[in-house]
Amino acid sequence: MEAGGAADSLLSGACVLFTLAMYSTGLSDLRQMRTTRSVDSVQFLPFLTTDINNLSWMSYGALKGDGTLIFVNATGAVLQTAYILVYLHYCPRKRPVLLQTATLLGVLLLGFGYFGLLVPNLEARLQQLGLFCSVFTISMYLSPLADLAKIIQTRSTQRLSFPLTIATLLTSASWTLYGFRLGDPYIMVPNLPGVLTSVIRLWLFWKYSREQDRSHPLLQT
Numbered sequence: 001m002e003a004g005g006a007a008d009s010l011l012s013g014a015c016v017l018f019t020l021a022m023y024s025t026g027l028s029d030l031r032q033m034r035t036t037r038s039v040d041s042v043q044f045l046p047f048l049t050t051d052i053n054n055l056s057w058m059s060y061g062a063l064k065g066d067g068t069l070i071f072v073n074a075t076g077a078v079l080q081t082a083y084i085l086v087y088l089h090y091c092p093r094k095r096p097v098l099l100q101t102a103t104l105l106g107v108l109l110l111g112f113g114y115f116g117l118l119v120p121n122l123e124a125r126l127q128q129l130g131l132f133c134s135v136f137t138i139s140m141y142l143s144p145l146a147d148l149a150k151i152i153q154t155r156s157t158q159r160l161s162f163p164l165t166i167a168t169l170l171t172s173a174s175w176t177l178y179g180f181r182l183g184d185p186y187i188m189v190p191n192l193p194g195v196l197t198s199v200i201r202l203w204l205f206w207k208y209s210r211e212q213d214r215s216h217p218l219l220q221t
Helices: 002-024 026-036 045-064 067-090 094-118 122-142 145-154 162-182 185-215
Strands: none
Touching: 002 026, 002 067, 002 162, 026 067, 045 067, 045 094, 045 122, 067 094, 094 122, 122 185, 145 185, 162 185
C-alpha cells in the first residue's frame, strides 16, 4: 500500500510539474507583448481554448473529487486568463477578440447549465462531462496538424517550439499514465493524441535539422 501510495503521489506530482511547465511557455508570449506593446505574431485562440479546457477539466475534477485535476486546471485557468487580459490590452482590434471570448464563454455557461439542471444524476453528469472534456482536449491536440503539413511542405521547423513540444510530450504522457492508474478513460484517452503529435514533432525536428546539416556541410566542424 505504501509503495502504491508513493507511486500515486509521484505520478500526481509529475502531472502538476509538467503541466505547469507547459502552461508557463506562454510567458514568452506575455513578455513579447509587454516588450513590443503589440500582439504581432501572437495567436489569441490558443489562450482562449486552453482557458475553456481548464475550466471544463476543473469542473470534472470537482465532481470527481480529484485534487490534482482541480489544482492544475485552476492554476492553468488563472494563467490563461492573464494571457487573455494582456492580449486584450495590447490588441488594436478588440471587438473580434471580445466576440470570440463571449461566444466560447456562452457555450461553456450553457454546458454548465445543462449538466447542472438537466443531468441530476451525479454519475451520468460525470460521464457526460468527462466525454465533453475528452473530445475538447483531443480537438486541441489535433488542431496543429495543419501546421505539421505546412512544415513538411516547407521542410522547416521554424513554426515549432522545441520547449513546448517537450513539455507537451511529458505532460501528455504523465496524464495518460495518471488516467490509466485511476482507471479513468476520460483522462487517459484524450492525452494519447498529445503523445503522438509530440513524437511526430520531435521526428520533424530531427529529420529537418539533419537535412539542413547536409545542405550546409561547410558549417560543420
